[in-house]
Amino acid sequence: MLSRLTFALMLVTPAAGWVVTTGTQERRQAAAIHTIVIDKMAFGVAPAKLHVGDTIIWVNHDLFRHTATADDRSFDVDILPGKSARTVPLRAGIVSFHCTYHPGMKGTLMIAPA
Amino acid sequence: MMIGKIALTLATGVVALAGLAAAAGGPGDAEIAHIAYTAGVIDIAAGEQALHKSRNGTVRAFAQEMVRDHGAVNEQALALVNELGVTPRDNATSRALKEAADEEIRKLSSLEGTAFDRAYVTNEVSFHRTVNEALRKTLIPGAQNGRLRALLETGLSLFSEHQMHAEGLAAKLG
Numbered sequence: 001m002l003s004r005l006t007f008a009l010m011l012v013t014p015a016a017g018w019v020v021t022t023g024t025q026e027r028r029q030a031a032a033i034h035t036i037v038i039d040k041m042a043f044g045v046a047p048a049k050l051h052v053g054d055t056i057i058w059v060n061h062d063l064f065r066h067t068a069t070a071d072d073r074s075f076d077v078d079i080l081p082g083k084s085a086r087t088v089p090l091r092a093g094i095v096s097f098h099c100t101y102h103p104g105m106k107g108t109l110m111i112a113p114a
Numbered sequence: 115m116m117i118g119k120i121a122l123t124l125a126t127g128v129v130a131l132a133g134l135a136a137a138a139g140g141p142g143d144a145e146i147a148h149i150a151y152t153a154g155v156i157d158i159a160a161g162e163q164a165l166h167k168s169r170n171g172t173v174r175a176f177a178q179e180m181v182r183d184h185g186a187v188n189e190q191a192l193a194l195v196n197e198l199g200v201t202p203r204d205n206a207t208s209r210a211l212k213e214a215a216d217e218e219i220r221k222l223s224s225l226e227g228t229a230f231d232r233a234y235v236t237n238e239v240s241f242h243r244t245v246n247e248a249l250r251k252t253l254i255p256g257a258q259n260g261r262l263r264a265l266l267e268t269g270l271s272l273f274s275e276h277q278m279h280a281e282g283l284a285a286k287l288g
Contacts, residue, residue, distance in 0.1 A: 041271040063186045063268060081186065101179050104278040 031114075035059055036107075038066050038079070043097075043107040052092050052114040059084040067100040076100075140256045141205065147262060148202035149211070150253060150269055151191050153245045154184040156215040160241070163219055164234045173231045176283055180238070180276065187269055194265055215241075228287070235284045242277035246270060 032054045034047035039061040047056070058068045060079040068085065069076040074095060077085035089095070092113040099105035141149065157180050164177035195202055218237055225233055249270045257263040 040268055041275045063190055064183050064272065065186075101175075101183075102275045102279065103282060104275045 031055070033057060036068070038062050038068075038099075038105075041102060041105060043068075043099075043105055046107050046109050049112070050089065050109060051112045052089055054089065056087050056089070056109075057084050058087070065101060066105065068097055069100050071096045071098065140252065141207070142203075142256075143198075143258050143262055144200050144203035145205045145207070146253050146257050146266070147191060147195050147200060148204055148208050149248070150266060151188055151202055152208040152211055154188040154191070154269075156211060157184045157238075157241065158188075159215065159219060160222075160234065160238065163222060164230075167222075167226070167230050168234065169227070170231050172283065172286070173235065176235070176238075176279065179279070183272055183276070187265070187272060190265060190268075194261060198259060198261070200259075200262075232284075232287050235280055235287055238280040239277060239284050242273050242280060246273045246277060249273065 032047075032049070032051070034050060034054060035044075035057045036046060037044040037059050041062065041064070047054075050056070058077060058079055060066055060081055060083055063081055065078070065080050067076060067078045068087065072095060074089075074091070075087040075097075077087060079085045089109065089111045092111050095109045095111060097107050097109065161177040161180035161184075165174060165181070168174050168177065222230060222233055222237070249266055254263055254266045254270065257266055
């Protein structure tokens with residue numbers, strides 16, 4: 001009931017400081033963890049609902065060493081075979097990424113605001 | 115002139131691989147494993163030569179990738195054949211590939227600087243294209259054991275990416 005009231009207040013007074021704070025806290029609690037599997041010289045499907053503050057776990061199931069490197073260099077992790085690495089997008093937008101060792105391996109993240 | 119010689123050397127390997135399809139019954143798993151392993155060894159040797167001779171950072175990074183990736187897949191291949199109790203068998207195709215590669219190494223050893231870089235990368239494009247073709251048309255369809263076939267398919271995805279990478283690098287070197 002209270003959350004419904006808060007939601008209603010957000011709709012009515014979106015600029016009110018306390019309402020925005022409540023909204024932010026709710027979003028932080030919902031920060032999600034997504035997995036992108038790397039296998040057979042390819043990145044797996046990028047998460048459909050990715051938000052700023054979520055965690056991406058890059059899992060290298062391949063026989064080969066790879067990187068997950070943003071074209072804009074906002075992240076760059078080197079991942080040995082059988083290992084994983086984490087990145088957290090801090091800005092909303094569309095970020096293309098690749099593997100530095102294997103330039104043919106590419107993908108795109110669609111990052112929504114938190 | 116040099117490119118022509120390289121093409122000729124490669125053609126020997128291509129003929130050897132094409133001959134596989136015509137061989138009665140095709141190669142068995144022991145021969146297939148030997149050919150795939152030999153292809154990896156050849157590319158590792160070429161990469162090591164490039165690391166010894168080249169001063170170009172991009173070419174060296176590519177060579178390091180070749181040595182590392184083919185080393186990884188060959189390590190898996192050895193583990194698999196040991197587990198399956200298959201002894202890779204030397205054969206005419208492996209020998210022809212090896213002889214062509216030895217000849218290539220000998221030729222490249224006389225080149226320096228940009229001439230070496232170009233010849234190395236040009237050969238990498240052709241070599242990966244040749245092996246891809248053999249994997250796709252002969253080795254993968256011919257493999258009887260499912261796990262060997264799966265490893266060859268991983269090898270194909272690797273060789274295909276390397277081919278693309280080498281083509282991009284060749285275009286940059288001009």
